[in-house]
Amino acid sequence: MKRNTTIIPTKPPPRPPLRVALVEDEAKIRESWSRLIDSFPDFKCVCCCESGEEALRVVPGIQPDVILMDVLLPGISGIECTMRLKELLPQTQTIILTALDDDKLIFRALEAGADGYLLKRTKPADMRAALLDVLHGGAPMTSAIARRVVESFRRSSPGRSGAILLSPREEELLDFLSKGYSNKEIADQTQLSFETVRSYLKHIYEKMHVRSRTEAAVRYVNSKSL
């Protein structure tokens, strides 16, 4: 005799949803995004700001897990805002939202301390995957960004004291990336684990950030001494 058995899925241990802060100037887009984020089971939109100034006022008090930051904002730009928020909330991951796939802009945002970027037209499913990837230590990087990173590190003179340099391993990874290899292919080529490759890339992001901050500090000191 057959009995109808209902398969009760084993529920994962209840995990608090990831708290998202959203900075976007267009009201309609902001609302759509906030609903979209809420529709993901493991995310919750806890704060919506319409300008960088508001974000700097509100977000530090909320301490979200992740900030989605539009790059073009009235007032201070998304890049400027990212840089200041990163200093206040070093643990919070910041993801830049951009309508235009412009690697120069993205590169500047990454230098300012952003941990990843998303094109606004990305499909919702891909978007969730990308968010999760960044939150779990991923560092999205295309060959174009890799080329810009290599260029920018080469431009800063290696002889200068305090100049941040890439390690040979990091250079090797960037070289592979700029030749079009995916993270997985790089892992195969370099005999490293996929996770190690990811962490190397994340480390390169941090170096970029530190380097741009050092440069800003040097510029500041120079302008003072003049």
Added chain:
Amino acid sequence: MKRPNLALLLCLVFLGLGLASHAADPSASPVATLRAATNYLGQWMWDRETLDKQTCHFWKRFDIPKGARVEHAQLRIAADNAYTLFLDGRELGRGSDWRTVTVYDLTYLLSPGAHVLAVEGFNDNDKAGVIMGLHVSLADGQSVEVASDNTWRLVPINDSRWQTRRTAPDDWEPVTIVGALGVEPWWKYPTQFVNLPPFLPILVHFWQTGWFQIALLAACGIAGLTSFYLTMRLAVQSKAHRLLSLERVRIARDIHDDLGTRLTQLLLTGEEAQSKLPTESETRDQFGQMCDGARNVLGAIDEVVWVVNSQRDTLGDFVIYICKYAETFLRSALVRCRFDIQRELPDNSLDMPFRRNLLLTVKEALSNAVKHSGADEVAVSIRLKGNALIAIVEDNGRGFDETQVNPARHGLKNMMARMNDLGGHCRVQSSPGVGCRIEFEIPLPSTRLRPWRLFRRRSPVPQTADPSRKVREALLGASSINP
């Protein structure tokens, strides 16, 4: 009347002496001997009146026969009290002693044709006169003689440039003969001769001639005006260019900010609406198509903005853009991509037609590789060779027989036309089983200033390169109509 008779008598005596002295020479004619004995001098000539401190101008034109060669020419002159001698306007010399005859050797100055002798005489006081004689021996044995006689003309004293006049106006009177050679108070025979070395013609270089100098001046003037015109034109053009690029940036920003934002809004609304519908609903699929269409349009806008944005027109940016495009396009087609890009590309700026044509060509090559070759890896290589950009798109697909393929198909013709527009060329190498390799070689636009290019007509822009058409294509592509 007494004095002339005496003079005549003296002349006859002189002639007799001359004849006696030249009797040994049978060839010498009596007249020639007489002339030679008087040194070919004419008579003393002056104005009708003789005044103290008087200046007179004497003028005489003579001809050397055409085709004659001057063997020897000698001019003798003396004046009471002073003279200045001109030949064809050139001052030859001055003298101020009536007892001394100055001998000028004009052999090299007299060429066949008309010549003008001019003498300025000056009288200090009392009697006055100028006496001269020119004897020209020609190669054919003939001779030309010009002596001071009443065929000379007296030039009014207020006539400037009289020395160079080629003809004498009718109001120039003939000179007055004031005495024959040997008449008192002047000497019977010239007591002293002063020989001057031969005169050489003044060598006039072509750049010293007036016509040449006028032509040179005119050429300089024309060159100056032309360069001024070109500079003005260049200034106007560069201003127009600057305004145009500002306008381009503005349009790019507008398209991006305005159109991009509104489309993103639409897209998000569509996504939301789609997610609210049940999975198997037909409307959900339609919403899905709508959203995909909006994404395509946003992608096309990205491209248009990139193409028109003048802030991104260096070679390095362009190459990065091509790689990004190839990476996205090949990933979505599940084809591995490999790049081999030269490091440190120079900061050459590329103009819009260059970027557009090269981008479209590379896109065509990539889509060919994905559509027709069945390759699982495509390699893109970009490097500089001299002043040319070499771009290679190579796949490991099934390839084709070059001799069998119709170049009109596979977009090969299109690619070649685009390369022609850029002054470059493309080489296709393929054979069955070993993939296909397309190499583009394009000379980089020079950054040097070439003003003559202003006048060159621009080749018509190919139709497919129209950015608005790109947007239209993307829109049409969403409803799966293939233009």
